[in-house]
Amino acid sequence: xxxxxxxxxxxxxxxxxxxxxxxxxxxxxxxxxxxxxxxxxxxxxxxxxxxxxxxxxxxxxxxxxxxxxxxxxxxxxxxxxxxxxxxxxxxxxxxxxxxxxxxxxxxxxxxxxxxxxxxxxxxxxxxxxxxxxxxxxxxxxxxxxxxxxxxxxxxxxxxxxxxxxxxxxxxxxxxxxxxxxxxxxxxxxxxxxxxxxxxxxxxxxxxxxxxxxxxxxxxxxxxxxxxxxxxxxxxxxxxxxxxxxxxxxxxxxxxxxxxxxxxxxxxxxxxxxxxxxxxxxxxxxxxxxxxxxxxxxxxxxxxxxxxxxxxxxxxxxxxxxxxxxxxxxxxxxxxxxxxxxxxxxxxxxxxxxxxxxxxxxxxxxxxxxxxxxxx
Amino acid sequence: xxxxxxxxxxxxxxxxxxxxxxxxxxxxxxxxxxxxxxxxxxxxxxxxxxxxxxxxxxxxxxxxxxxxxxxxxxxxxxxxxxxxxxxxxxxxxxxxxxxxxxxxxxxxxxxxxxxxxxxxxxxxxxxxxxxxxxxxxxxxxxxxxxxxxxxxxxxxxxxxxxxxxxxxxxxxxxxxxxxxxxxxxxxxxxxxxxxxxxxxxxxxxxxxxxxxxxxxxxxxxxxxxxxxxxxxxxxxxxxxxxxxxxxxxxxxxxxxxxxxxxxxxxxxxxxxxxxxxxxxxxxxxxxxxxxxxxxxxxxx
Numbered sequence: 001x002x003x004x005x006x007x008x009x010x011x012x013x014x015x016x017x018x019x020x021x022x023x024x025x026x027x028x029x030x031x032x033x034x035x036x037x038x039x040x041x042x043x044x045x046x047x048x049x050x051x052x053x054x055x056x057x058x059x060x061x062x063x064x065x066x067x068x069x070x071x072x073x074x075x076x077x078x079x080x081x082x083x084x085x086x087x088x089x090x091x092x093x094x095x096x097x098x099x100x101x102x103x104x105x106x107x108x109x110x111x112x113x114x115x116x117x118x119x120x121x122x123x124x125x126x127x128x129x130x131x132x133x134x135x136x137x138x139x140x141x142x143x144x145x146x147x148x149x150x151x152x153x154x155x156x157x158x159x160x161x162x163x164x165x166x167x168x169x170x171x172x173x174x175x176x177x178x179x180x181x182x183x184x185x186x187x188x189x190x191x192x193x194x195x196x197x198x199x200x201x202x203x204x205x206x207x208x209x210x211x212x213x214x215x216x217x218x219x220x221x222x223x224x225x226x227x228x229x230x231x232x233x234x235x236x237x238x239x240x241x242x243x244x245x246x247x248x249x250x251x252x253x254x255x256x257x258x259x260x261x262x263x264x265x266x267x268x269x270x271x272x273x274x275x276x277x278x279x280x281x282x283x284x285x286x287x288x289x290x291x292x293x294x295x296x297x298x299x300x301x302x303x304x305x306x307x308x309x310x311x312x313x314x315x316x317x318x319x320x321x322x323x324x325x326x327x328x329x330x331x332x333x334x335x336x337x338x339x340x341x342x343x344x345x346x347x348x349x350x351x352x353x354x355x356x357x358x359x360x361x362x363x364x365x366x367x368x369x370x371x372x373x374x375x
Numbered sequence: 376x377x378x379x380x381x382x383x384x385x386x387x388x389x390x391x392x393x394x395x396x397x398x399x400x401x402x403x404x405x406x407x408x409x410x411x412x413x414x415x416x417x418x419x420x421x422x423x424x425x426x427x428x429x430x431x432x433x434x435x436x437x438x439x440x441x442x443x444x445x446x447x448x449x450x451x452x453x454x455x456x457x458x459x460x461x462x463x464x465x466x467x468x469x470x471x472x473x474x475x476x477x478x479x480x481x482x483x484x485x486x487x488x489x490x491x492x493x494x495x496x497x498x499x500x501x502x503x504x505x506x507x508x509x510x511x512x513x514x515x516x517x518x519x520x521x522x523x524x525x526x527x528x529x530x531x532x533x534x535x536x537x538x539x540x541x542x543x544x545x546x547x548x549x550x551x552x553x554x555x556x557x558x559x560x561x562x563x564x565x566x567x568x569x570x571x572x573x574x575x576x577x578x579x580x581x582x583x584x585x586x587x588x589x590x591x592x593x594x595x596x597x598x599x600x601x602x603x604x605x606x607x608x609x610x611x612x613x614x615x616x617x618x619x620x621x622x623x624x625x626x627x628x629x630x631x632x633x634x635x636x637x638x639x640x641x642x643x644x645x646x647x648x649x650x651x652x653x654x655x656x657x658x659x660x661x662x663x664x665x666x667x668x669x670x671x672x673x674x675x
Contacts, residue, residue, distance in 0.1 A: 059580060060579075060580075061576055061579070061580070080579075080584070081576075081579040081580055082579045082580070082581075082582050082583055082584050083582075086580075087580055087581065088576075088577070088580045090573050090576070090577055091573075092571070092573060094571060094573035094574045094576065094577040095574070095577075096574055096577070096578075096592060096596075097574070097596065098592075098595045098596055098598075107578070107581045107583070107591075108581035108582050111581060111582035111583050111587060112582050153581070154580075154581075157581070157582070
């Protein structure tokens with residue numbers, strides 16, 4: 001599938017202070033972004049956070065109100081979408097209903113007047129393992145098959161950047177998991193930069209090398225899935241990726257590589273490297289699976305009461321009320337150490353200092369919570 | 376026991392539903408079927424039978440007897456072949472004019488009208504609130520010799536003083552195109568409106584510029600509307616006689632005018648019936664050829 005006509009001067013995709021306004025509404029707010037060539041990059045955020053608008057500006061379907069977009073050394077900010085070497089996999093696939101699968105995939109190649117359309121299309125069909133469907137029309141295919149054809153139709157053009165707009169949104173859960181692995185395989189195989197827009201945090205974490213979490217037209221935090229999950233820098237990121245326990249407190253002292261935070265008369269230890277703010281008022285954060293139902297750890301809360309428990313197979317999830325007005329979520333692995341507590345039991349909670357992080361306490365403690373199911 | 380009782384009544388309910396269902400479709404079809412039989416099937420046979428009748432020597436005007444004279448068709452066609460040809464040419468020209476006007480209109484309403492969409496659609500149908508005859512007569516004013524259109528054209532240096540539009544074939548074609556414009560516009564709008572704008576974006580994304588996107592995506596996807604619109608314009612236009620009667624002259628007569636005068640002025644029923652049948656058959660053949668050629672059966 002080597003493509004000689006398009007220059008191989010590939011490069012990093014760069015968004016420099018890009019904004020997009022619709023009237024007074026600011027969809028994308030002074031956003032800067034660098035996507036390294038060949039990476040699998042995810043734009044993650046709740047609906048309305050500006051991720052799709054960002055994608056459409058990269059595709060050339062919207063023009064930025066301010067800022068520049070470039071690939072490698074060429075500025076593409078105002079270039080028409082049909083001149084850009086960027087292809088998109090649309091949310092509803094947007095296959096051409098009047099053309100066969102073969103012609104759908106050949107569409108981009110034919111527009112550029114390339115030779116050898118047949119073998120290019122065939123190898124794209126082989127890549128998505130649907131060569132036997134070449135003569136069908138899109139409406140004769142299942143959702144998952146249409147999705148793969150949409151990928152093939154874009155990828156056959158060997159774009160410098162492939163944009164995926166919630167490509168798995170219309171598929172059921174099982175198929176979605178399967179397609180996540182499939183897309184990851186295809187990306188590794190072709191080595192094109194993928195930019196994947198999604199509101200599904202699990203999808204972003206499974207697939208992408210780098211995730212940018214977006215909220216209100218801005219990037220909240222960018223990094224690998226592990227970075228974002230283990231060391232969130234904002235309450236939004238902490239709550240949006242997985243579940244998180246946040247406890248309001250104050251930094252009492254900093255010594256060596258540790259900070260001591262007090263909350264309701266208790267003292268908690270946080271590694272200084274995991275304190276994401278210079279404010280005195282903070283939220284201490286700890287993930288539910290890091291909490292243990294014991295009382296000999298560095299950080300612990302005694303005299304808590306179990307208010308809810310649910311068994312979910314690999315773990316049991318407890319909701320535990322601290323002695324003050326605070327509910328904490330605890331995941332306990334279902335193995336030998338199982339406590340098998342009942343609602344109303346009194347327990348103590350403990351966790352390690354290195355699993356604790358501290359965020360700026362001036363934020364909304366519920367930012368980003370319960371948003372990921374919105375459509 | 377309550378459980379068993381429930382099962383039993385449930386069963387008989389299903390049975391009743393099935394019995395009811397078997398009659399319902401026929402009852403629903405009945406009014407339409409009766410209508411069709413009374414006002415289409417019977418008249419068709421009556422017309423077919425009339426078309427081969429002969430007026431016996433010395434019989435009164437309007438009295439005909441069945442003699443299965445199929446030569447009626449040949450005679451009727453040979454006498455009126457100019458009007459036949461003219462009907463199809465005028466109808467084809469009017470269809471083209473209507474298509475040229477309706478396509479951009481429907482496209483604009485479907486893709487560019489925003490909040491004015493519904494108002495524009497009402498405006499497309501608004502002329503129907505006035506009678507067909509009245510609207511056609513209005514065109515005699517618009518195209519009148521001293522009217523605005525002719526005066527404006529006469530300003531051009533190479534147009535001579537005797538130039539007129541009224542009572543010419545141009546006027547007939549204009550009238551036909553105008554009168555059937557909504558029948559062209561609405562199916563076009565319906566098929567354009569159904570196009571997912573994201574397929575047009577996808578075409579742009581796949582290196583097609585505006586014109587190519589139109590040629591390769593918009594136009595093929597709107598073909599069902601083009602076919603439906605052209606048929607809904609061409610068929611009634613080919614059989615129309617009002618426009619030729621009001622806007623034309625004796626040498627622009629269409630086959631509809633001949634049929635009308637054979638029926639009502641000359642009282643020559645067999646010829647009129649034969650002409651009607653020939654017109655119907657020709658249209659059927661042309662339409663089926665057209666549909667096959669345009670290859671849109673699976674898109675319709």
